Amino acid sequence: MASPQQLTLAASTPASDIAVRGIVARSQQMRDLLRDVVLYSNCDANALILGDTGTGKESIARALHQGHATRWRGPFVSVNCGAIPDGLFESEFFGYTKGAFTGAVTDHAGYLEQAHGGTLFLDELGELPLHQQVKLLRVLEQRTVTRLGSRTPVQVDFRLVAATNRDLRRMAAQGGFRTDLYYRVAVLVFRLPSLDERGPEDKRAIFETILRRLAERNGYRLGNVPEWLLDAVERCHFQGNVRELINLAERVAITCQATGGWNADLLTAMLHHPPGADTAPARSWSAREEAERDRILAHLENHGWRRQVTATALGISRKVLWEKMRKYCLFEAPSLDAGNGGRLGS
Ligand SMILES: Nc1ncnc2c1ncn2[C@@H]1O[C@H](COP(=O)(O)OP(=O)(O)OP(=O)(O)O)[C@@H](O)[C@H]1O
Ligand SMILES: [Mg+2]
Known part of the structure; x- marks a missing residue:
């Protein structure tokens, strides 16, 4: 004791x-x-x-x-x-x-x-x-x-x-x-306070801490948790508060271990549609926002995720495009043999 x-x-x-x-x-x-x-x-x-x-x-x-x-x-x-x-x-x-x-x-x-x-x-x-x-x-x-x-x-x-x-x-x-x-x-x-009442930094810190504890327990090296993932977690609403956030971290850890990296598509989908949980983005998108998200995604894919070209094609600035990508959790899946920034294990 x-x-x-x-x-x-x-x-x-x-x-x-x-x-x-x-x-x-x-x-x-x-x-x-x-x-x-x-x-x-x-x-x-x-x-x-x-x-x-x-x-x-x-x-x-x-x-x-x-x-x-x-x-x-x-x-x-x-x-x-x-x-x-x-x-x-x-x-x-x-x-x-x-x-x-x-x-x-x-x-x-x-x-x-x-x-x-x-x-x-x-x-x-x-x-x-x-x-x-x-x-x-x-x-x-x-x-x-x-x-x-x-x-x-x-x-x-x-x-x-x-x-x-x-x-x-x-x-x-x-x-x-x-x-x-x-x-x-x-x-x-x-x-x-509920998680939403706390400063957003708590969601990030708890999520990251749980990922680190799991990595330590299961004997793998975590590397850096990508900023886009922490940003996305910060924007999620957790009806079940810390317990639900921990569940999410566990699912993320399992997924990352299984896929061998931070798979943005899978993880983003998980944050939006968690299996059997109440987690949902803090805001649900209106039909107009859904349409905007689809349009931006299509352009990003068409332009090989190059932001400047995509922004020009959409008629918006690079900064606005980046804000919208963060808002809609639109991120390119890192390649598995990218440097350690995109890798989970060693
Ligand atoms: N700030 C925190 N940092 C890390 N882990 C936390 C934190 N707060 C709670 N936990 C963990 O979250 C889980 C739920 O916490 P706990 O059981 O204390 O909540 P509770 O309010 O008693 O829940 P319930 O209302 O369901 O009884 C536990 O696994 C606990 O270790
Ligand atoms: Mg209790």
Whole structure:
């Protein structure tokens, strides 16, 4: 297990990133957030992490745990509050003693006891039904738990970190979430921006970092990730946020390995029509734009991708042509035996 000292703002590759336990953050919003994580990790205040799906809520929860001076040695118990069957809440959270009910053949510590000395991570807290919220609140106030079938309360000492993609404050105002529980949990609040809300540099940095990690893991040399690909990724919209961006990077890595290079046609098509994913260009083209794209592509091909000749044929400047090529992701596939700029492996 890593030591807590590792939870520092450290320079990583690429040099301008800030890295906290594998979390890549280049945008100002994320750098500020990570500074807060570092600042508040070594305390016991309850914390609430808000953010859309795939933005990194669990990663931040784990970073808070790892950054604690003593708890990092203890357990990190992750509980998905949306997946606890109603009748099992007590036995799962509080545990039970042997013989407490049919099927209780041994003593069993619940999540609250399991987290003793460490961190209890309540994921999807917004999914916890109201009647279960009351029971949880009681434990958080008393910090003791009594197993089913026992009369002896046990002291529990854990740091509570919760996460949700729901607007708990609004839910509380509308009666869907207990206000007292909300305020007990939301002592420190970390709000993770969606990828689109972050500066575009984060998409590039995460994409490139994942490609590098994959190359390292699979033992091949990556070379330079072409600028046109990073530009195109930057313009994509990722409904599933970082998780979806990672999926894209994995597909790109597989494709590049299979084709032995940065195949612009294939990769561009992948960015526009990813198999079975929600990724789509930030803007979808109008019929007029589609027609313009087709026309430019036809001219580029006719003129052997020579930009000056193509621009002249289209009656636009070279600069405007380049802007439109970037907009429509129109790039010539590099030849496989081109220099290392177009190659993936060594
Ligand atoms: N800034 C980041 N840099 C690198 N990897 C990240 C970053 N943020 C998240 N990840 C990775 O993205 C994936 C999703 O992150 P995580 O599970 O923490 O998100 P989440 O908000 O809890 O998702 P969900 O809403 O689906 O539960 C994980 O593999 C995580 O390691
Ligand atoms: Mg999660």
